[in-house]
Amino acid sequence: MPRILKRRETLLAIIIIVMIAGFATRAAGFAEPANLANIFNDTSILIILALAQMTVILTKSIDLSVAANLALTGMAVAMLNAAYPDIPLIALVITAILMGAVLGAINGYLVWALEIPPIVVTLGTLTIYRGMAFVLSGGAWVNAHQFTPVFLNVPRTPFLGLPVLAWIGIVIVLMMFLVLRYTQFGRSAYASGGNPVAAVYAGIDVGWTRFLAFVLSGALAGLSGYLWVSRYAVAYVDIANGFELDSVAACVIGGISIAGGVGSVAGAVLGALFLGVIKNALPVIGISPFTQMAISGTVIILAVVFNARRERNRGRIILRDQAAKDTASEGASA
Amino acid sequence: MTTVLQRSVADAPAANNQAILEMRGISQIFPGVKALDGVSISLYPGKVTALIGENGAGKSTLVKILTGIYRPNEGEILVDGKPTAFAHAQAAIDAGVTAIHQETVLFDELTVAENIFLGHAPRTSWRTIDWKRMNSRSKELLQSLESAIDPTIRLKDLSIAQRHLVAIARALSIEARIVIMDEPTAALSRKEIDDLFRIVEGLKTKGKAILFISHKFDELYEIADNFVVFRDGRAVGHGELKSTPQDEIVRMMVGRDVGNAFPKGAVALGDTVLEVEKYCHRTEFRDISFKLRRGEILGIYGLIGAGRSELCQSLFGITRPLSGRLTLDGREIQVRSPQDAIGAGIVYVPEERGRHGLALPMPIYQNMSLPSLGRTSRKGFLKAANEFALARKYAERLDLRAAALSVPVGTLSGGNQQKVVIGKWLATQPKIIILDEPTKGIDIGSKAAVHGFISELAAEGLSIIMISSELPEIIGMADRVLVMKEGLSAGLFNREELTPETLVRAATGNA
Numbered sequence: 003m004p005r006i007l008k009r010r011e012t013l014l015a016i017i018i019i020v021m022i023a024g025f026a027t028r029a030a031g032f033a034e035p036a037n038l039a040n041i042f043n044d045t046s047i048l049i050i051l052a053l054a055q056m057t058v059i060l061t062k063s064i065d066l067s068v069a070a071n072l073a074l075t076g077m078a079v080a081m082l083n084a085a086y087p088d089i090p091l092i093a094l095v096i097t098a099i100l101m102g103a104v105l106g107a108i109n110g111y112l113v114w115a116l117e118i119p120p121i122v123v124t125l126g127t128l129t130i131y132r133g134m135a136f137v138l139s140g141g142a143w144v145n146a147h148q149f150t151p152v153f154l155n156v157p158r159t160p161f162l163g164l165p166v167l168a169w170i171g172i173v174i175v176l177m178m179f180l181v182l183r184y185t186q187f188g189r190s191a192y193a194s195g196g197n198p199v200a201a202v203y204a205g206i207d208v209g210w211t212r213f214l215a216f217v218l219s220g221a222l223a224g225l226s227g228y229l230w231v232s233r234y235a236v237a238y239v240d241i242a243n244g245f246e247l248d249s250v251a252a253c254v255i256g257g258i259s260i261a262g263g264v265g266s267v268a269g270a271v272l273g274a275l276f277l278g279v280i281k282n283a284l285p286v287i288g289i290s291p292f293t294q295m296a297i298s299g300t301v302i303i304l305a306v307v308f309n310a311r312r313e314r315n316r317g318r319i320i321l322r323d324q325a326a327k328d329t330a331s332e333g334a335s336a
Numbered sequence: 337m338t339t340v341l342q343r344s345v346a347d348a349p350a351a352n353n354q355a356i357l358e359m360r361g362i363s364q365i366f367p368g369v370k371a372l373d374g375v376s377i378s379l380y381p382g383k384v385t386a387l388i389g390e391n392g393a394g395k396s397t398l399v400k401i402l403t404g405i406y407r408p409n410e411g412e413i414l415v416d417g418k419p420t421a422f423a424h425a426q427a428a429i430d431a432g433v434t435a436i437h438q439e440t441v442l443f444d445e446l447t448v449a450e451n452i453f454l455g456h457a458p459r460t461s462w463r464t465i466d467w468k469r470m471n472s473r474s475k476e477l478l479q480s481l482e483s484a485i486d487p488t489i490r491l492k493d494l495s496i497a498q499r500h501l502v503a504i505a506r507a508l509s510i511e512a513r514i515v516i517m518d519e520p521t522a523a524l525s526r527k528e529i530d531d532l533f534r535i536v537e538g539l540k541t542k543g544k545a546i547l548f549i550s551h552k553f554d555e556l557y558e559i560a561d562n563f564v565v566f567r568d569g570r571a572v573g574h575g576e577l578k579s580t581p582q583d584e585i586v587r588m589m590v591g592r593d594v595g596n597a598f599p600k601g602a603v604a605l606g607d608t609v610l611e612v613e614k615y616c617h618r619t620e621f622r623d624i625s626f627k628l629r630r631g632e633i634l635g636i637y638g639l640i641g642a643g644r645s646e647l648c649q650s651l652f653g654i655t656r657p658l659s660g661r662l663t664l665d666g667r668e669i670q671v672r673s674p675q676d677a678i679g680a681g682i683v684y685v686p687e688e689r690g691r692h693g694l695a696l697p698m699p700i701y702q703n704m705s706l707p708s709l710g711r712t713s714r715k716g717f718l719k720a721a722n723e724f725a726l727a728r729k730y731a732e733r734l735d736l737r738a739a740a741l742s743v744p745v746g747t748l749s750g751g752n753q754q755k756v757v758i759g760k761w762l763a764t765q766p767k768i769i770i771l772d773e774p775t776k777g778i779d780i781g782s783k784a785a786v787h788g789f790i791s792e793l794a795a796e797g798l799s800i801i802m803i804s805s806e807l808p809e810i811i812g813m814a815d816r817v818l819v820m821k822e823g824l825s826a827g828l829f830n831r832e833e834l835t836p837e838t839l840v841r842a843a844t845g846n847a
Contacts, residue, residue, distance in 0.1 A: 197695040201695065264697045
């Protein structure tokens with residue numbers, strides 16, 4: 003499996019590099035290290051959310067409430083910080099993570115204990131969490147001047163050439179890699195999505211595994227809540243509206259199967275970076291935001307078509323080697 | 337035209353009338369594989385022709401050609417002596433061919449009548465569907481099959497046997513003259529099979545030609561008139577079934593003599609390992625008691641729906657019993673979940689290995705280690721090296737053929753996938769292994785290998801509970817047999833008491 007996956011991910015990495023090189027010919031300085039670091043920093047939150055989403059998707063579920071969770075926890079910590087500037091930042095970050103985890107646990111519990119389909123549960127909680135953000139704030143904004151300087155500055159502080167925000171993204175990537183590859187929970191997540199019935203027979207508690215996936219997803223969404231509010235120095239009800247779809251898109255582009263059980267951390271990260279590069283590049287070369295959306299959508303569909311073809315080839319070794327050869331030559335010629 | 341007619345009559349060994357359908361020199365070539373190689377076969381009105389062959393002999397390919405899904409590369413198909421193109425599924429239906437598949441392809445959410453008349457529903461003068469006529473016609477068709485199924489209920493509320501009836505009613509509704517039955521008895525109990533055979537006899541008297549595919553010889557001898565044997569894509573023999581002994585057909589199938597298909601060796605039975613006392617479930621079974629000794633194979637026989645799988649699933653912790661005691665090695669244990677069962681040394685190899693057994697996208701070694709992760713991990717962290725070592729050990733023992741242990745299980749052949757499932761459970765080092773229909777749907781050669789392996793396990797001191805619906809298998813393999821009927825124990829028989837008559841009588845309750 004690693005070799006096949008590596009091929010798919012290498013291909014995506016090559017496409018991203020080619021895209022960057024292409025944009026660099028249109029906008030001087032696009033491929034400068036400083037700009038690339040900036041794009042990575044900009045994409046960190048999407049990377050974290052894509053990993054959260056991926057964990058849930060691996061177990062054959064979906065979490066549409068990640069962005070609403072982000073908005074609610076972001077609003078909560080923003081209001082805490084504005085009202086009680088003395089609370090240390092670390093306490094606020096822990097609050098955000100715990101609160102996110104609780105919101106995730108609500109999703110997980112509904113999916114696990116009441117056996118409601120995840121898409122229905124999280125579609126409901128998406129609306130509820132947004133609504134709660136409105137109730138909490140009364141529709142008011144928390145603006146830049148209401149935050150403490152520490153709240154706003156820590157993620158921007160440069161450290162070894164990268165802002166702390168980017169470092170947080172890197173740490174989460176490493177953590178998720180360890181969790182999914184080297185823990186029983188990670189293996190259970192793959193098995194629960196790959197074949198839920200077989201997982202039950204193998205002694206895996208599929209419901210509990212899904213519950214944990216939702217809690218983890220919620221905790222990461224909570225962390226992203228703080229990071230988002232700090233980065234944009236503003237909190238209001240509609241922050242990150244529609245961002246849950248970006249997180250799903252990043253997973254799909256990264257080769258994570260919506261049917262569960264298939265996908266890698268590297269894929270999710272590359273999928274998020276792919277979207278990040280497009281978002282950053284298109285305004286630079288003068289393409290309107292609406293065209294941007296159309297382009298993102300097209301890419302998502304192409305990614306699904308590509309993955310679906312891969313799935314079809316599965317099980318026939320001779321043909322797949324052929325497909326791999328084709329892929330390799332495509333990559334070389336691109 | 338007349339010469340063609342005369343020739344097919346002359347060719348027909350067992351028929352005194354003209355073939356409805358004749359296939360001549362059919363070849364089907366897939367990239368790299370010749371699935372069918374110059375096959376000829378004739379079907380006669382009022383006759384059942386058995387199509388016999390091991391898995392992969394080309395039976396399914398033939399069915400797909402006859403139903404218009406594949407187009408053969410060579411050869412011709414004659415219907416009533418006229419060459420006919422089976423270019424697509426509708427052409428096959430127009431030619432009067434219909435197939436009833438292993439897992440009947442019908443629509444769960446539609447009503448019985450809709451399933452029967454899908455695609456050719458009676459219309460009103462407004463061209464809308466005439467529900468009244470559709471329902472009454474369905475009722476008539478089902479009545480002609482001696483069935484009182486209500487045509488307005490949804491298909492999902494029917495048993496598998498009843499679904500077969502619906503499929504047959506559908507065949508009658510399109511006035512099919514050639515009915516293909518692809519392992520129709522695989523999921524049926526003995527009584528349901530008898531009912532089915534009565535209907536097949538009825539179809540024969542109506543002059544239908546029937547192509548009957550099955551792995552079970554006793555059934556074929558009961559129902560079929562003629563036979564055709566396939567091996568490696570060729571028709572290697574045909575003739576009248578009744579006058580051909582089974583050994584000869586088996587020889588044609590495998591191209592060699594097969595030894596004893598049920599080689600349960602003599603094993604000295606040890607102490608009692610598991611004792612089940614008065615096991616009850618709220619809805620599925622009641623008052624089941626038995627003892628299982630070391631090295632023993634306990635067969636569980638009964639009709640489909642007798643509660644055999646349900647009993648074993650509850651021993652494995654998938655469902656909870658209402659009451660009853662479970663004693664393992666003299667200590668009472670509680671099994672609340674599969675984790676508890678695996679921890680206690682009880683494992684369950686489910687009937688539907690594809691659906692219940694493997695995570696196809698995951699690598700072989702990860703599938704094998706899945707129930708054993710507690711042992712292969714260190715401090716909660718997975719150790720791939722230990723998992724590989726475990727997988728390698730059982731892959732060697734089971735002679736698993738794979739490019740590498742890191743390839744997804746989905747890339748393996750069916751037989752090798754089955755080895756992964758068995759290896760995965762052996763790797764948990766169980767005391768008791770429950771096998772649910774271990775040889776369902778596999779060919780004779782592989783069956784012997786599975787039986788040999790089960791005997792080997794018993795000889796090593798493992799205790800085995802084997803659910804089986806095949807009488808020869810259960811009589812050949814089991815030391816004792818528990819017969820279940822409608823959720824209750826209908827008797828526990830020792831090896832010397834085992835005869836087909838005793839078991840069937842106990843399972844059906846007929847005196």
